[in-house]
Amino acid sequence: MLTIWHNPRCSKSRQTLALIEAAGKPVEIRKYLDDVPTAAEITGMLNQLGLDDPRALMRRGEAIYKELGLKAVNASDALLKAMSKHPKLIERPIVSDGERAIIGRPPEAVKTLL
Template sequence: MIEYWHNPRCSKSREGLALLEDRGVDLHLRRYLEQAPNLEELQAARAALGNPPVIEMMRPKEPRFKELGLSTSDSDETLLAAMAANPVLIERPLAIKGDRAVIGRPPEKLLELL
């Protein structure tokens, strides 16, 4: 089972979803803007991604990033808290399978979980 953090308004997220569905993957679809992950879930997703710098999990070009006065050099803790409070900042799509995860940019990266 893959948990897929999806934003249906995002073309890359839709492409990734179609890619997985075309392969018959068992999915749990999570519209993360409506079902925002909490801090612990974001920390677990980061660990599954291999503990990258948190900024790699974010959308720094998202207007909300600037509105909040965030910087790419902010601490991981600050950035994680910002994502928990503002899920629009989370890079999408994100797919999690067990203790592994990938960000589907490009969407073909999602195939690494299969």
């Protein structure tokens, strides 16, 4: 089963979910803005994505990124904590099969998991 960290207000997230559903794949939808991932869950997703730097999973254009001064932060733990406290900072959508994950930007990127 696939899991999508989903924001229904995001067009890319909706398009990615539509691709999964069109492929007939069972999917668990996690509205990550409401069901906020812990720092440990974000770390697990980074591992599935094959990423070492939490900043690679951050939406650096968000106002909260600038407000918190995250550009100057280099400690991974601090970045993970910021994402867990402010889930708007997490890039979306993210789709996982439990072993591998893909950021659905563009939405077609998810096809490698289908």
